[in-house]
Amino acid sequence: MMNAECRMRNERYPLMERAGDELRAASGRPAREISLAALAAGELTDDDLRITPEALRSQADIAREAGFPQLAANLRRAAELTAVPNADLLWMYEALRPGRATYEEMLALAARLAGDFHAPEMAAFVREAAEVYRARGLTQKEQDGK
């Protein structure tokens, strides 16, 4: 019985092979239209190589069903971050590094994630970080001593 369980494969995976016809880029272009011919015709842009939140949520479901719940949570957070532009992503990461942001700035970041980017899971994750950072002295030092 254990062996049978082991051999169970997700029928939707790989998405590229099993659901390739439905797969789209963040631009909306179907994945199967990404070709050298399209490139030669000057039709492709960077957004044609960007993954959609839907594809990431599908992968999150596949990971969860296969027994990788933390990876699934990461992929759900990733789905939320697809909405965040590159420059903002770099800035947000910097803010989460130790001693970079105050407690209030971290809460503001969480609020921005929840509000501007509709990223509730990531926002909760950042709020949780803010609490731990404050308790462990990992928030920005100057404004900590109140």
Next chain:
Amino acid sequence: MTESSSRRFAILAERDINKETFVEPWPEAGLIVADSPYDPQPGLRLEDGRVVEMDGKRRADFDALDAFIADHALDLRVAEEAMAMPALRIAHMLADINVPQAAVRRLACGCTAAKLVEIIRHMNVLEMMVGLGKMRVRRTPANQAHVTNWKEHPALLAADAAEAALRGFAEVETTVRVARNAPVNALAILVGAQTGRGGVLTQCAVEEALGLRLAMKGLTTYAETLSVYGTERAFTDGDDTPWSKAFLAAAYASRGVKVRFTSGTGSEALMGHAERCSMLYLEARCLLVTKGAGSQGVQNGSISCIALPESLPGGVRAVLAENLLAAMLGLECASGNDALASHSTMRKSAKLMLQFIPGTDFICSGYSAIPKRDNLFGGGNFDAEDFDDWNVLQRDMQVDGGVLPVTEEQVLGIRKRAAEAIRAVYADLGFPPITDDEVAAATVAHSSDDMAPRDAVADLAAADRFLAGDAGMLAVADALRRRGFADVAANILEMGRQRLAGDYLQPAAIFQATHPEISDTPDTGQASILSGGPAGLAGPESKDAAMDFDSAPHPSTPATNDVASAQDASATKRAPHFHVLSAINDPNDYTGPGTGYRLEGERWAALQAIRQAQSPREFVAPHAGPASPKLVEIGPARASTRPEIVVAVGPGFNRALTRTIGGLEHEAVLAAILSGVADEGLTARIVKVYRSSDLAAIGYAGAEVSGSGIAIGLQSRGTTVIHKRGLARLNNLELFPQSPSLTLETYRAIGRNAARYAKNIPPAPVGVKIDNWARLRLIVKTTLLHRRETDEIADKPPQELWFDWEPD
């Protein structure tokens, strides 16, 4: 150290192993690999579905790592069951082939760091290897290469990346000497790897934020160096927290890029923040942070700190243990064997076996596909000069170490094409040109010593512009497409297209590239594996590609639109198909003999076919020339009473074979022996023995008919014995087993000695050169010459040979 008065100890002191540092454990300094007296005891208390106490620490006292592990890493649905189960029982499950991976993993995911370490405490390396073979995430093992060079030469990087891809590495990693070179180094290995074999994942190890920018530009397809540490102080000294690392992991995934964290025993001690804990306990914490952050995998096995655990007792065992812990937690494991770990080849190889034999997701988290001195990652424990050794180890043990044998011709072809491809990209993007001489040098180079220096200032300026500008993966693919590299362009574009699916974000994902014809067949997963493992198709496909494009326009000639569009059409028709293999569609289902990954079929045939392997059928021919007409068989050999020596030769003598293994003509050998006998005033009779090819039997049969009772037995390959009637068959007067060392002078001395035995004058034994390597070198030929002689055995009594020869 004091000078040794013992000659033996003086020689031992010079051995490579004694260049290493060995120390006794010192827990207070973190210099203990496992089971520090200060390691916490396992324990877990939950209240209302929340951890309130873990490994002896209450939540109020949690540091950032404790909090992260308690809230993200532990599977609280099984935690109480797992923590209540005796560690010894879980250790048994790990070593028991009848217990499948999933049953162990379920429990491991509920264990605290101290509990994980307690399980390991019960296991020896053999049990851990069994556990690792079973717990490895992906069924198909693979390997990763490092490609860097001291001069950061783009053509050499591309050529080496292409060769690494051709050799079957599933991932290729580079890094920088000068950080500003990151975008162009990443570009060079992307182009090189996709030239060598489509679907190879590439990354550039640099500072975290820069790494993310490279991935966003599409210059890298995975990220590995997200380092985590086992104490809060070490973690923050590394300028991150578990939350910032987890954010980074999500950021990469949001761009469709695979992520693997990095940890390893010894780093906390090296950073001065081990907090008196053992290296393995701290590594268990790292792995739980990695798991909690949602990374699909980890590179561990001490990595760049490897010499530190190896300085301590049990260090190599602990490094295996950390690989096993990663696999137990369901993390893809790139299992170290990367940075220089030892001066001693014996010690290096022995350590390697702990991962090589069980197989891991990536046996090396960087096999140096370049010479050590060009490795910017810390040396390269196994490097380009060890390729043949590695291939032979795979062939010896029927183990898939993720590396394919290749020919020089294939390597030269793919290196040239990769160097030309990066030259085309440089030309198109307006970077400082790569010259014909540089392409030619990179094609045949071994190291950056073979490359002329470039203008570093101009290259760095180009790298800065490239990073700041908009050009990325699409611009690179388009440049290749327009300049006659449609196949490489198609591979790069497919790497980009794969981002849309995110299939390779799942645990332990790699790509197999296949022909469209193959991808059209029903996908059963199994078929893909039979078609050759991670790189099984690299040989035919890349060869095919190289041949196809040999006739393509020279990339330095301006490609016309006609050519480019013709190539677009052909490349579209045969667009690459990358088949992902991961924990989802290639889970490790090992449950003992006959299950799990087996190296067999086409893949095994490919790994056997090292270029050095010769056809054994050709070994005998050089020893079978025209027979000497001076030797004539004249009838059955009768026993005699004359004072003579009998020279008894084997059944193939001067017929099936005419030269000894040392290349001496049979006729000349006989003449030398007879001259020796004549030196002592005796004569010799030659008898051919047909009923055996065995030397003792030949000599024995000769002695039976010898008038003096003394005979010289001589096999056709030249092995010789002096025998005496009345001795037991396997006894003898003198034996000369090292036929390759025997010269005509020796044979003459053998003849002399035989005559002296006959005259009852005890001779000094014939001196022969002892060469203990001869057997090693010549055993195959010995076997085949003996087989040839054995084929001549016939059921007839010894025959006398007339030898038309007179002494000088």
